[in-house]
Amino acid sequence: MAIKALEISxxxxxxSSYKVADDRGLYLQVQPSGAKLWRLKFRFRGVExxxxxxxxxxxxxxxxxxxxxxxxxxxxxxIDPAAARRQAIIEATIGAATTFKLVADEYIxxxxxxxxxxxxxxxxxxxxxxxxxxxxxxxxxEITPHELLTALRKVERKGHHxxxxxxxxxxxxxxxxxxxxMRAQENPADLLRGALTAPQVKHHAAILxxxxxxxxxRAIEGYSGKPETLIALKIAPHVFVRPGELNRPAIAxxxxx
Numbered sequence: 001m002a003i004k005a006l007e008i009s010x011x012x013x014x015x016s017s018y019k020v021a022d023d024r025g026l027y028l029q030v031q032p033s034g035a036k037l038w039r040l041k042f043r044f045r046g047v048e049x050x051x052x053x054x055x056x057x058x059x060x061x062x063x064x065x066x067x068x069x070x071x072x073x074x075x076x077x078x079i080d081p082a083a084a085r086r087q088a089i090i091e092a093t094i095g096a097a098t099t100f101k102l103v104a105d106e107y108i109x110x111x112x113x114x115x116x117x118x119x120x121x122x123x124x125x126x127x128x129x130x131x132x133x134x135x136x137x138x139x140x141x142e143i144t145p146h147e148l149l150t151a152l153r154k155v156e157r158k159g160h161h162x163x164x165x166x167x168x169x170x171x172x173x174x175x176x177x178x179x180x181x182m183r184a185q186e187n188p189a190d191l192l193r194g195a196l197t198a199p200q201v202k203h204h205a206a207i208l209x210x211x212x213x214x215x216x217x218r219a220i221e222g223y224s225g226k227p228e229t230l231i232a233l234k235i236a237p238h239v240f241v242r243p244g245e246l247n248r249p250a251i252a253x254x255x256x257x
Contacts, residue, residue, distance in 0.1 A: 002022050002023045003020055003021070003022045003028065003061070004061075005060075005061050007020075008020075008028065008036065008056060008061060011028070011030050011036065012030075012034075013030060013031065013032050013033065013034045014030070014032065015032060016032060017029055017030060017031050017032060018030055019039075022061075022064075022065070023065075024068060024072065025040050025041045025042050025068065025072075026038070026039075026040050026053075026064060026065060026068040027039055027040075027041065028056065035055060036055065036056040036057075037052065037054075037055055037056070038052070038053035038054050038055070038056060038059055038064040038067075039051065039052060039053065040053055040067075040068050040071055040081075042071065042072070042075060042081070044075065044080045044082075045080075049080070049082050050082075051071055051081055051082050051085065053067045053068065053071075054067070094183075095139050095141050095142070095183070096139050097139075098139060098140055098141070098178075098183045099136060099137055099138060099139060099140060100131065100135045100136050100137075100138055100139075100140045100143060100174065101128065101132055101136035101137065102140075103140045103174055103177060103178045103181075103183065103184075104128045104131075104136075104174045105128070106177070106181075107124075107173065107174050107177040108121060108124050108125060108128065110177070111124060124170060127166070127167050127170040127171075128170075128174075130151075130155065130163075130167055131151055131167065131170075131171060134147065134150065134151035134154070135147055135148060135151055140174075140175070140178045140183055140184050141178070141183060141184040141185065143175075143188055144188060145188040145189075145191045145192055147188075148168075148171060148188045148189060148192060149192055149195060151167075152164050152167055152168055152171075152192070152195075152196060155167055156196055156197055161196065161197045161198065161199040161200075162199035164196050164197070165196055165198070165199060168189050168192055168196060169189070171188075171189045172187055172189030172190060175187040175188065175189055216237075217237065220233045220234060220237075232246055232247070
């Protein structure tokens, strides 16, 4: 017979613990100390098990029954509710310890192993530090788009529009890394596309007329400086790379080739 709320309040402790049954495996265990503990008895794959559902009155009779029903739904789907509880606790513990800064550090270390340039690594660490105060301590799986936007707005309000855009892009890469390493399910940075002020495009000097480009090539041919510089100048119009990339070309078959 199901227990009633009034009966629970009248239960008194005894020299040893005893049980008061409710329904469908739910019961209240009364301890000698006076504590009243909700428990669920169930069978999973032929083995009898018990599941703690909380302490009365912190968990009311109605709430205990709701927890019992949820556990029985798991059983109906072939899931052990006790094992599911342990897994949830493990995931919550790991999630709380897996902060944005920790994942960002891992991502930057991965970039180093992949042979990214020192300047790129340095810039990434700078981006990480800009975000550290606002979201660095937060579990990466719990950061909301609003939290990230607040951090980005601080940079934007200083007039650093391009930095804010690149900071959003860096955060997005960290969140994607967290997703593929099974520590997050969503990328809040993706939802912020278009939320920040677009930086004004700066046009750099360029040779657009064929006659002027021809004059440049003739000037290169007439260069009388170091031979290696002349070779670099002759290669540059064919490959269109940055001076730093031309100065340190990848070795064929190497990590950057």
